[in-house]
Amino acid sequence: MTARGDPPPGPRSRWWGLPLLRAMFRDYLGFTANLQRLHGDVVAMRIGPERSWDLFHPDDVRTALVDHADHLVRWERGVEVFAQTFGQGLLVAEGEAWRRQRRMLAPGFMPRRVQGYAGLMVEAAREALEAALPPGLDDAVLPMEDLFNTLTMDVIMRTLFSNRAPDLAHAAAQATQVLSRAAMQEMFWPVSLPDGLPLPHKAAKRRALRVLNDLVGGQIDARRHLPAAEAPNDDLLAMLLSVRDDDGSGLGADELRDQCMVIFQAGHETSATALLWWSWLMAGHPEVSARAQREVDEQLAGRDPDAATASSLPYLQATLKEAMRLYPPVAGVMTRRVVRPFELAGRTLQARTLLRITPWVIQRDARWFPEPGRFRPERFLDETAAVPRSAWMPFGVGPRVCIGQHFAMLEMTLVAALLLQRCTLQCVPGEPDPRPRMYVTLRPDRPLQLRLRRRVTAPAVGDA
Numbered sequence: 001m002t003a004r005g006d007p008p009p010g011p012r013s014r015w016w017g018l019p020l021l022r023a024m025f026r027d028y029l030g031f032t033a034n035l036q037r038l039h040g041d042v043v044a045m046r047i048g049p050e051r052s053w054d055l056f057h058p059d060d061v062r063t064a065l066v067d068h069a070d071h072l073v074r075w076e077r078g079v080e081v082f083a084q085t086f087g088q089g090l091l092v093a094e095g096e097a098w099r100r101q102r103r104m105l106a107p108g109f110m111p112r113r114v115q116g117y118a119g120l121m122v123e124a125a126r127e128a129l130e131a132a133l134p135p136g137l138d139d140a141v142l143p144m145e146d147l148f149n150t151l152t153m154d155v156i157m158r159t160l161f162s163n164r165a166p167d168l169a170h171a172a173a174q175a176t177q178v179l180s181r182a183a184m185q186e187m188f189w190p191v192s193l194p195d196g197l198p199l200p201h202k203a204a205k206r207r208a209l210r211v212l213n214d215l216v217g218g219q220i221d222a223r224r225h226l227p228a229a230e231a232p233n234d235d236l237l238a239m240l241l242s243v244r245d246d247d248g249s250g251l252g253a254d255e256l257r258d259q260c261m262v263i264f265q266a267g268h269e270t271s272a273t274a275l276l277w278w279s280w281l282m283a284g285h286p287e288v289s290a291r292a293q294r295e296v297d298e299q300l301a302g303r304d305p306d307a308a309t310a311s312s313l314p315y316l317q318a319t320l321k322e323a324m325r326l327y328p329p330v331a332g333v334m335t336r337r338v339v340r341p342f343e344l345a346g347r348t349l350q351a352r353t354l355l356r357i358t359p360w361v362i363q364r365d366a367r368w369f370p371e372p373g374r375f376r377p378e379r380f381l382d383e384t385a386a387v388p389r390s391a392w393m394p395f396g397v398g399p400r401v402c403i404g405q406h407f408a409m410l411e412m413t414l415v416a417a418l419l420l421q422r423c424t425l426q427c428v429p430g431e432p433d434p435r436p437r438m439y440v441t442l443r444p445d446r447p448l449q450l451r452l453r454r455r456v457t458a459p460a461v462g463d464a
């Protein structure tokens with residue numbers, strides 16, 4: 001029996017917990033998985049003045065993120081680091097400011113609305129694949145990160161701004177990577193060093209921020225100067241310009257810039273990461289890939305995919321879900337701070353405690369996913385399988401669940417369907433397996449190269 005006041009078990013914190021912090025920085029995922037292995041489903045730690053709990057049981061995750069969402073805020077340090085890029089956008093806002101923004105943006109991300117972007121998504125995917133494997137070339141070894149970063153960036157540019165800005169796209173993709181890496185490093189510093197300091201990584205970060213600000217600011221300015229008759233009225237920017245809260249107010253200039261920045265950043269790097277791991281898993285599992293190809297061939301019969309056919313590809317969608325189970329793009333959701341105490345797992349969780357929730361560990365737990373290390377998409381087709389709610393949580397759970405989840409699932413399904421319809425993915429012999437490394441998203445530790453081979457039976461481009 002545990003008394004309510006007893007802290008949960010956890011590692012001993014000598015030297016103010018600094019060795020724990022160092023171990024966490026070196027290998028965040030391995031360190032966190034070990035906490036569960038050694039101490040159980042609720043683990044307490046002390047690092048410096050901070051007490052934290054790690055939650056590994058899906059029921060406890062729900063108790064915290066769903067039932068007691070209003071007892072939590074995002075960890076101030078995480079907010080501070082992200083706000084340097086995103087301003088006060090949806091991702092970092094709290095309280096009434098967050099509720100207002102979420103209320104205003106949510107209709108624009110409902111499944112029905114998002115389906116309207118299917119055509120643009122397919123166009124972007126078709127062009128990216130044609131550039132990767134131009135006519136006359138039947139196979140090529142490709143840096144997959146470039147392929148998917150460029151593709152998902154193109155999708156977000158078209159859906160957000162109706163404009164591809166191809167001259168800026170490459171620099172913007174690189175800038176996003178620089179900012180992700182900088183953000184992860186800065187999370188482990190207790191305070192932000194001023195960005196003006198003449199340190200090499202600060203200069204890279206300043207340049208990256210300038211690239212993204214110019215891109216997003218330039219697109220908003222260009223739209224404001226367009227005559228109303230020429231301005232697109234069906235993209236996300238048009239939605240952001242027209243949304244009104246219950247009291248009739250719209251988004252201010254800074255709010256508009258911040259939301260565009262969040263949607264631009266959160267909306268492409270995550271999907272690119274998911275597709276990257278998916279492509280590697282598919283290349284390494286030819287039997288899974290062949291089954292998904294059969295489904296695509298049967299359902300599409302040579303046509304391009306669209307919003308309606310995307311929902312008739314359950315096996316393909318299961319391959320994407322299984323890839324995000326094994327390699328969740330957001331491997332650890334943003335740490336939360338408890339602002340009011342509540343009961344959790346038979347104990348009182350005190351105010352000021354930090355909560356860490358790590359889908360990477362929860363989604364590899366054999367209690368919910370037998371043979372957790374195996375890539376087995378069928379597990380998502382078996383509706384009798386007793387997976388607790390929230391054991392699969394790549395988009396988070398509770399009121400702060402990813403607002404772009406329908407957008408992302410549709411985009412990834414369309415890209416994956418088009419890719420498998422036209423090509424087969426293969427591993428390159430001799431290439432070492434990529435290992436996951438946590439930046440803000442879960443990236444491979446080395447550039448991933450795969451062979452893309454044109455299918456003999458693939459429909460000619462434009463066939464209907």
Ligand code: HEM
Nearest residue numbers: 091266267270271274329330333334394395396402404408
């Ligand atoms: C595979 C793709 C994606 C994954 C895995 C993903 C994952 C997540 C996760 C886990 C969260 C919650 C984080 C937390 O609770 O701390 C989140 C929030 C968010 N995501 Fe996504 N996301 C994806 C795609 C997108 C897309 C395409 C967009 C926009 C077009 C988007 C926009 C956002 C925004 C704005 C939030 C903040 C929501 C809020 O706090 O109210 N995401 N995402």
